[in-house]
Amino acid sequence: TQSTRPQRILSAVQKNATRGDPRSVIRAIDQFCSQKEWAMNVGNEKGCILDSVVSEVNPATVLELGTYCGYSTVRIASLLPPYAKFITLEFNPDFAAVARQVIAWAGLEDKVQLVEGASSDWIPKIKEQFGIKTFDLVFLDHWKEHYLSDTKLMEECGLLRKGSVLLADNVICPGAPDYVEYVRSSPRYKSHYFRSHLEYTKAEDGLEKSVFLE
Ligand SMILES: Nc1ncnc2c1ncn2[C@@H]1O[C@H](/C=C/CNC(=O)c2cc([N+](=O)[O-])cc(O)c2O)[C@@H](O)[C@H]1O
Numbered sequence: 001t002q003s004t005r006p007q008r009i010l011s012a013v014q015k016n017a018t019r020g021d022p023r024s025v026i027r028a029i030d031q032f033c034s035q036k037e038w039a040m041n042v043g044n045e046k047g048c049i050l051d052s053v054v055s056e057v058n059p060a061t062v063l064e065l066g067t068y069c070g071y072s073t074v075r076i077a078s079l080l081p082p083y084a085k086f087i088t089l090e091f092n093p094d095f096a097a098v099a100r101q102v103i104a105w106a107g108l109e110d111k112v113q114l115v116e117g118a119s120s121d122w123i124p125k126i127k128e129q130f131g132i133k134t135f136d137l138v139f140l141d142h143w144k145e146h147y148l149s150d151t152k153l154m155e156e157c158g159l160l161r162k163g164s165v166l167l168a169d170n171v172i173c174p175g176a177p178d179y180v181e182y183v184r185s186s187p188r189y190k191s192h193y194f195r196s197h198l199e200y201t202k203a204e205d206g207l208e209k210s211v212f213l214e
């Protein structure tokens with residue numbers, strides 16, 4: 001049977017990356033997606049901005065919405081302090097299965113908890129299920145029309161504290177206009193746009209960093 005794109009990405013990792021070496025996993029995916037087959041990973045240019053925000057926040061608790069193949073999961077997990085708790089939500093079981101293997105190939109399976117299911121189902125249960133009070137950093141990279149509703153849900157569930165950082169991918173392409181309007185106009189957030197390019201292309205895209213002010 002025909003393989004799927006995530007399966008082909010996993011094969012590229014298993015063929016070209018060194019087990020236990022997160023940077024080689026990231027490089028193998030970026031090489032495959034720039035030379036062979038485009039895929040919706042945050043990519044290396046925006047990935048470097050992601051890295052700098054993770055390093056600056058140095059989070060003890062992280063939530064990622066939309067694991068896909070685990071590319072950004074590996075980037076984030078490789079920068080976390082040893083005590084950090086990192087949850088990534090993915091509702092497609094096939095993508096989750098690939099992501100688990102990509103994360104394991106990088107040797108980061110002990111740093112990440114990949115939870116299968118929809119963000120709207122899981123966000124209200126995170127406190128009780130995982131003993132997490134609030135998130136220091138949230139990376140939003142799932143369906144763009146869920147960014148705003150899930151952000152409001154996180155607020156309602158008390159998962160954000162003064163200083164929590166939301167980092168959203170794809171501000172321009174595909175875009176999340178209602179989310180961007182909200183975080184830029186709400187007095188409860190201080191937002192900044194990091195201009196960059198859509199992964200593996202010359203098109204404009206960027207990340208929006210929004211600090212929750214309470
Ligand atoms: N509510 C939810 N709960 C859990 N997991 C969920 C979810 N909604 C979506 N997901 C998962 O998150 C990923 C979706 C990403 C959408 N990105 C995109 O559509 C996207 C598109 C382009 N693009 O078209 O250029 C570029 C990009 O960087 C992109 O992130 C998929 O793995 C999907 O299964």
Ligand SMILES: [Mg+2]
Nearest residue numbers: 042141169170
């Ligand atoms: Mg994205």
